[in-house]
Amino acid sequence: MGEAAKASESARTITVEMHDNYYEPESITVKPGETVRFVIENKGALVHEFNLGTAQMHETHQRSMQMMVDHGVIRGDHIDHRMMEMDMGDGHSMKHDAPNAVLMEPGETKEIVWRFGGATDLEFACNVPGHYQAGMYGDIEFE
Amino acid sequence: MKRSILTALLAGFASLAVNAGEYNISVDRVQIDTGDFVKEGIGYNGASPGPILRFREGEEVTINVTNNLDEMTSIHWHGLILPFEQDGVPGISFPGIRPGETFTYQFPIVQAGTYWFHSHSGFQEPNGAYGAIVIEPEGREPFRYDREYVVQLTDKHPHSGDRIMRNLKTSADYYNRQQQTVGDFFSESARNGFVATLRDRMMWGEMRMMKADIEDVQGFTGLINGKGPEQNWTGLFEPGERIRLRFINSSAMTYFDIRIPGLTMTVVQADGNNVQPVNVDEFRLGVAETYDVIVHIRDEEAYTIFAESMGRSGFARGTLAPKEGMTADVPELREPPLLTMADMAGHMDHGDMNDDDMAGMDHGGAAMGSGMDHSAMGHGNMDQGSGSSLPQDPFYAQGSGLTPVASNGGRFLSYADLRAQNPLYEYREPTREIELRLTGNMERYEWSINGIKYEDADPIVLQYGERVRFKFVNETMMTHPMHLHGMWSILDVGEGKWNPLKHVISVAPATTVYMETEVDAPGEWAFHCHLSYHAAAGMFRKIVVEGGPDDQVDVSAVAREGGDA
Amino acid sequence: MKSWSRGVLLLPLIVAPVLSAHADKDRAVDAHSAGAQWGIGAEKFEYRYSDTGEELAVVEGDAFYGSDELKFRWLFEGEWEETHDAWETVENQFVAQVPVDDFWDAKGGIRIDTPKGPDRVYGVLGLTGLAPYWFEIDTNLYLSDEGDASVDFEAEYELLITNYWIVSATFETMVALSEDREIGVGKGLNYTEMGLRLSYDLIDRAFSPYVGVVHERKFGDTADFAEGDGGSTEDWFAVIGARIAF
Numbered sequence: 001m002g003e004a005a006k007a008s009e010s011a012r013t014i015t016v017e018m019h020d021n022y023y024e025p026e027s028i029t030v031k032p033g034e035t036v037r038f039v040i041e042n043k044g045a046l047v048h049e050f051n052l053g054t055a056q057m058h059e060t061h062q063r064s065m066q067m068m069v070d071h072g073v074i075r076g077d078h079i080d081h082r083m084m085e086m087d088m089g090d091g092h093s094m095k096h097d098a099p100n101a102v103l104m105e106p107g108e109t110k111e112i113v114w115r116f117g118g119a120t121d122l123e124f125a126c127n128v129p130g131h132y133q134a135g136m137y138g139d140i141e142f143e
Numbered sequence: 144m145k146r147s148i149l150t151a152l153l154a155g156f157a158s159l160a161v162n163a164g165e166y167n168i169s170v171d172r173v174q175i176d177t178g179d180f181v182k183e184g185i186g187y188n189g190a191s192p193g194p195i196l197r198f199r200e201g202e203e204v205t206i207n208v209t210n211n212l213d214e215m216t217s218i219h220w221h222g223l224i225l226p227f228e229q230d231g232v233p234g235i236s237f238p239g240i241r242p243g244e245t246f247t248y249q250f251p252i253v254q255a256g257t258y259w260f261h262s263h264s265g266f267q268e269p270n271g272a273y274g275a276i277v278i279e280p281e282g283r284e285p286f287r288y289d290r291e292y293v294v295q296l297t298d299k300h301p302h303s304g305d306r307i308m309r310n311l312k313t314s315a316d317y318y319n320r321q322q323q324t325v326g327d328f329f330s331e332s333a334r335n336g337f338v339a340t341l342r343d344r345m346m347w348g349e350m351r352m353m354k355a356d357i358e359d360v361q362g363f364t365g366l367i368n369g370k371g372p373e374q375n376w377t378g379l380f381e382p383g384e385r386i387r388l389r390f391i392n393s394s395a396m397t398y399f400d401i402r403i404p405g406l407t408m409t410v411v412q413a414d415g416n417n418v419q420p421v422n423v424d425e426f427r428l429g430v431a432e433t434y435d436v437i438v439h440i441r442d443e444e445a446y447t448i449f450a451e452s453m454g455r456s457g458f459a460r461g462t463l464a465p466k467e468g469m470t471a472d473v474p475e476l477r478e479p480p481l482l483t484m485a486d487m488a489g490h491m492d493h494g495d496m497n498d499d500d501m502a503g504m505d506h507g508g509a510a511m512g513s514g515m516d517h518s519a520m521g522h523g524n525m526d527q528g529s530g531s532s533l534p535q536d537p538f539y540a541q542g543s544g545l546t547p548v549a550s551n552g553g554r555f556l557s558y559a560d561l562r563a564q565n566p567l568y569e570y571r572e573p574t575r576e577i578e579l580r581l582t583g584n585m586e587r588y589e590w591s592i593n594g595i596k597y598e599d600a601d602p603i604v605l606q607y608g609e610r611v612r613f614k615f616v617n618e619t620m621m622t623h624p625m626h627l628h629g630m631w632s633i634l635d636v637g638e639g640k641w642n643p644l645k646h647v648i649s650v651a652p653a654t655t656v657y658m659e660t661e662v663d664a665p666g667e668w669a670f671h672c673h674l675s676y677h678a679a680a681g682m683f684r685k686i687v688v689e690g691g692p693d694d695q696v697d698v699s700a701v702a703r704e705g706g707d708a
Numbered sequence: 709m710k711s712w713s714r715g716v717l718l719l720p721l722i723v724a725p726v727l728s729a730h731a732d733k734d735r736a737v738d739a740h741s742a743g744a745q746w747g748i749g750a751e752k753f754e755y756r757y758s759d760t761g762e763e764l765a766v767v768e769g770d771a772f773y774g775s776d777e778l779k780f781r782w783l784f785e786g787e788w789e790e791t792h793d794a795w796e797t798v799e800n801q802f803v804a805q806v807p808v809d810d811f812w813d814a815k816g817g818i819r820i821d822t823p824k825g826p827d828r829v830y831g832v833l834g835l836t837g838l839a840p841y842w843f844e845i846d847t848n849l850y851l852s853d854e855g856d857a858s859v860d861f862e863a864e865y866e867l868l869i870t871n872y873w874i875v876s877a878t879f880e881t882m883v884a885l886s887e888d889r890e891i892g893v894g895k896g897l898n899y900t901e902m903g904l905r906l907s908y909d910l911i912d913r914a915f916s917p918y919v920g921v922v923h924e925r926k927f928g929d930t931a932d933f934a935e936g937d938g939g940s941t942e943d944w945f946a947v948i949g950a951r952i953a954f
Contacts, residue, residue, distance in 0.1 A: 020564060021285045021420065045565065046419065066422075076419060076562055076641055130420025133409035133437060135287035135385065310913075312745040313953070317913055320871040348841040351811060362912075584810055586838060589776050596776075598741050679742040 001054065001122055004099035005115040010037040018104065020044035021126065021136040028124065029141040035115040042104040047074050048136070049126045051101035052114060058125045058132060061101075065127045068094050074128060078105055116140075165205045166196060170216045170240075170262070175271050177364040178371030180301045184271030185212065185262065192369050192393070193260070193274030195293050200255045200281040206248040208240060215239040215264055218248070219628070220276065221431060222258040222415050222646040225250040227666025230628055232263045235667050235685055239264060255280030256415030257389040257433045259295065266304020269395035269675050273297065277389065278415075285564050286411045286420065288387040288437055292378040296390070296428065296450055296459050298363035298397035299371075307360055307395075308676050315588040318362055321355045321456060321479050352490070354481040356585060356620055357545070358454030359676065360396040365450060365459025375470065376461040382443045386463065387411075389435050392428040395675040398453035398622065398649075399428045400547060403446050403463070404474060408436035410556055414645040416631075417564035424553035427453065429624040429649035431673035434556075438463070445469035453545065453622070455479040477550065482620055482652065485542035489618040489653030540653040545622065559636050561643040567631070568661050570640035573612035577603065581650060581672070581682065583619045589680055590619075590672065596681025603670065607690035609662040617650045623677065624649045627686070629668040633659040647673060665691035746773040747953065754949025756922060760940060763790035766949075772805075779805040781815065794824040803832055812837035819850060826890050829853045842866070857885040858893065869906075874916075878903040887929065892937065894929025901925075907951055916951040 014036055017024040021044070030036055040050045051061060068074045073083045073094050084094050096103040102110040116122075119142035126136040173186035187193025198204055210216045217239050219231035229250040233239035240246040255278045262272035275293045300307060310317040323344075332340040347354060370376040380386050388408075392399060402408075402425040410421045412435035426434060428450070440446065445464040452458060455476045462470055536557040539546040549555040583590040592600070605611055612635075615625060624647045625632075631644045635657035642659070650656045671683035752768040765788040772781040780802070787797035803817030812835060819830040834848035844864040851857050860882040867875040880901040887895045905920030922945040926934050931941040 019283075019285075022283070022287065076638070130409050130411075130422050133407070133422055133439065134285065134411055134420040135437070308742050309745050309747065312742065313747040313749075314913065322868055322871055324868040324870055326870065345841065351838055351840060351842065586811055587776060587807070596741075676742075681741065683741075 001052070001100075001120055002114055002116040005035045005113045007037055007111070007113050009115065010035040010113050013037045013039055015039045015041065016050060016124070018042040018044050018048040018050065018126070020046050021048070021131045021134045023050075023124065023126075023136065023138050026138045027141055028138060029143055030116050031143045032118050033116060035113065038112045038114065039109065040102060040104065040112070041109045042106050045106050046077055047079055047103065047105055047128060048131065049096075049101060049103045049128055050110075050112065051098075051125050051127055052112070052122060052140070053100060053125070054121060055123055058123060058127055058137070062127045062129065062132060064094075066129045068096070069129050074103075079103065116142075118142075162199075162201060163203045163205070164198065165207070167207045167209070168193065168218065169209045169211050170218075170272065171211045173271060175299060175369070176371075176374075177299050177366060178373040179364045182299070182301055185216075185267045186271050187274050190369070191271030191273070192295055192297070193272070195275045195277055196260065198252045198276065198278045200252055200278055202252045204248070204250060204252055207245050208248065209245040210240045210242055213242050215241060216262055216267060216272070217264045218260050218272075219263040220248075220250075220258065220260050221626075222256075222433070223250075223276070224253050224629065224631075224664065227629055227664065227668055230668065232628065232669045235669050252278055254278060254415065255284075256412055256417070257293070257391060257435050258415050259391045259393055259431075259433070261393065263669070266308065266395075266675060266679070268393075269300065269304040269307070271299075273393040275389070275391055285417055286387075286409075286437060287385065289384040290380055291387040291389065293368065293389045293391065294376075294378075294448065294461065295368050296392050296394060296399055297366045298360070298394040298452070298457065299366050300360060300363045300395070302362075304395070304675065308679055311359060311588045311676055312680075315359070315585055316353070316356075318360045319353070319355060319358070320361055321358070321454060322353060323355055323481075346484075350487065350491075351586060352482075352487060352620060353585075354483070354544070355454075355479065356482060357480060358397065358452060358456050359588075359621070359674075361454070361456040363397065363452075363457050365397070365399070365452065365457050367448065367450070367459045367461040370461070372458065372460040372473070377467060378461070378463050379467065380440055380463055380465060382465055383441055385437055385439045387435060387437050388448075389433065390428055391433045392430055394430050396430065397457070398430060398624075399450040399459065400453060401426055401428055401448070401450045402550060403438060403448050404471070404551070405444070405446055406438045406440065408438055410434055410436050410560075411564075413561055413643055414647060416567075416644040418643055419562040419564050419641075421556060421560045422554065423549075423556040423560075424551050425547070425549040426556035427547050427649075429622070429647055429673075431624055431626055431647045432645070432649070445471040447471040447473055449474055451476055453480075453547075474550070480544045483542055483544040485540040486544055486620050486652040488540060489616065490620055538649075538654060538656065539651045543651060543653070545651055558634060558649075561634065561636060562638055562641040563643050566640045566642075567644055568633070568640070570642075571610055573659050574609045576612040576614055578614045578616065579625075581615060581617045581619055581623050581625075583621070583677075583680075583682070585620065588676070590677040590682035592682060592684055597671075597683035597685075598681065600684060602667070602685040602687045604687045604689060605660075605662045607662055607665050607688055607692065607694065610659055611662060612657060612659045615648065615650045615656045615658070617652055617654055617656075620652045621674075621677075622649060622651050623682065624673040625671070626673045627660065627668070627670045629664045629666065629686075629688075630660050630662060633661070635659060662688055664688060744773060744775050747771065749951075749953035751951060752949060753952055754918075754947045756945040756947045758940075759944045761791075762940070762943065762945075764788065764796070764945070765790070766947075774805070777806065779813075781805050781817075792824075796823055798822045801832060803834065805836070808835075809837070811839075815848075821891075825892075828888075828891060839863075852888065854888055854890075855886075856888045856893070858898075859883050859885070872909045874907050874909070876903075876905050876907065876918075878905075884930075889933065892930065892933045894927075894931075894933055896929070897927045898930040899924060899926045903947070905947065905949075914953050918947075918949055918951065920947045921945065922947055 122140035123137050175182045175184040217231045217233045230236040258276040261268040364371045367376040443465045448461040450459040538558045547555045580593050582594045626647045665688050668686045670686045671678040748771040750769040756764040767786045769784040772779045783801040785799040789796045801819045803815040805813045805815040808814045815834045819832050821828040830850040830852045836846040839845050846862045862880045864878045882898040884893045901924045903922040905918040907916040907918035909916045924943045926941045
């Protein structure tokens, strides 16, 4: 599905706006092997995620996101950073630090630079519980 | 030039047409066929349920209602925000619609979502006079779907409303066929010991209360969109589609626990208002509530919509299928729940029991009476991740027999999960609190608020511009869906401005639930338990909102007076 | 008729305005309140065969109209004796009933007995309701136009075999404070009647056929009077009948 890259390697910037609970645009077209700089702006009133992955990866990730909600890390319109850093007892915390994803509070702008691999079925999605199911995801189309 | 004027005129006319709809509804005698029985009833435009009214936010609607009955009628637009003269409550908003008369309702649509309409006269609603309202929003919704269905439930009974009321008044347990029997006594003795079982029966017997007192009116057939379980209402879909189901509980008396085995439901709307989406396996639909859920069906399979009544005395069933005629398994009804001492706590706190009687009883539920711990509610589902022990739903008494559990062990929607998606009101401190004790005498089938029945009660007077905090204290052993007309009920789930907006607040036995209301609608409104026979037995109030947007109201003066209902 | 019984007859006239005032409330109440209710039923409608070959038809019926606050009730009790081809008991009670507690109603009114023998008119004061542990209780004080006082007491307990098969146990007794020889009432304990009936709710709770046994026993002077009249003092009956409610 590709890998994280440096901003200098990207030829193209795609701005993705987060709203409650949908993205604009709702689908993105890339070329196989292309490096894209995504500028993601949370224009909604709630916490949202931008996550690149397959539908299956999103499904798995949704389980950990559910835990973050259950443990009070994601609190609707803000993130409890103290809870997020907290050691869960087995050396794990609920940090959200995968290279293919950003978790954002309202008003935040973040970037992901991604070099796509070959054409596969990819989606960008918000895995905050319920958001994906409400329709907050879009297809990555390969040219 | 001429041409552009014409175009402008046409455009103007077109937009007028879009923003002003006219609708005709006739109120008719109809036959209702549930599959189990055929019953004469009342419907709209020749059928029960009536048509689905589709409005658009911002539209000015004109609805001509023609009464073809030989008795008075009315239509109440349940959950709609409108001028009080249009609210359709006889004796409060207007005199009612006489036989043969056509009454024209006219009001702007200022909201979007799923609602319903029903007669507010006598027992016409239980007799079939109800229909659905779907309002398209002006803007984009915070969710998307490919297809939508209204799923309107009711508890159709072979007896007419008048007869049911009379039977309940004559004998409150007339319809209760889930009472504990000699057989139950012996099987419970085998499980818990003879002495413990006897002691339990003695305790309830001394109070003259029944653990099985959950559904007053049994013997109904659950209908989905007018179809009984055998008639199997079916909604078609294409595999891969996301389907929005607009659940409406138009029952007279019955709460439904709803699931679609094999599918997770994402709740996106409660009582017509968008909520932050919640994934659930099952939810409880109180009488007169609505929930919109989205399901995503990937495969070419049929799925059963299974709605068990809360007391498990009946069910409604429908199917989502890729092809007409395809069905899925229909689950068995689960064991009927029984009330516990926790559910009785509210009654005992104010009842006539002495201290001796109280000794040795589980006071678990009494903690609710002293108010919920709102700070804990944000973490209401803290332990969910560990999977083993589901958290106690804070909207049920601790140890309540009614606390819902998902049939697959998964997630059951709680009021505590509901958060407004986009709050309508800024949060502010309430100007005063009004305590409403939900009271009754089951044996006599008398229901009241603060111990006073509607016919003996003064109206509750509110001042325009206030934000009133209502404190519901349920001192009965029944669950009451409290419905305020004309203004939103902001359910306190301890989340400030994110508290969800509802039009029905369900209050479980022995619990205290708070709601706040921005008093922004002048006039006279109804406020009542939406269980038809509870409302008719006296659990009803008139609310008078004094003042209006043009009046200067000294709200602080009102606050000083305090709130006696 | 003595003056006190006229007073009892006036009772409905006193309470009627209360009901009509009730009806004067505004339209909202009409549209949203259950209002006055009514009911007609027969707790017992049965044939009894005694171990001595006696045959009786027994009816205990009741009709009411009224609100939560005030009900008017007509109670009827009749015993038709097959062998004598005569009404042993014909008892009509007209009472007003008001709640006095969550579970108890007080009632007051008049009772008119018109069996085959001499007639009697009584003033009635009673208490009816549900005692703890689900015992249905009905007890009354009667004062006759002859100046005799008596008290009766009835208790019923229902045991649910299933939610449709119900065993009801009844106990009934009467104590007279003074003798009324003419109608066979001795001073003191008059009789006891115990019944056990197994019923099945065939149509809702509207029609429930039953079979059962009833034991009747007369005591003291009352027993002597009965014996003197050629009657029995103790009987076992097999009963078949139905509970009816509309």
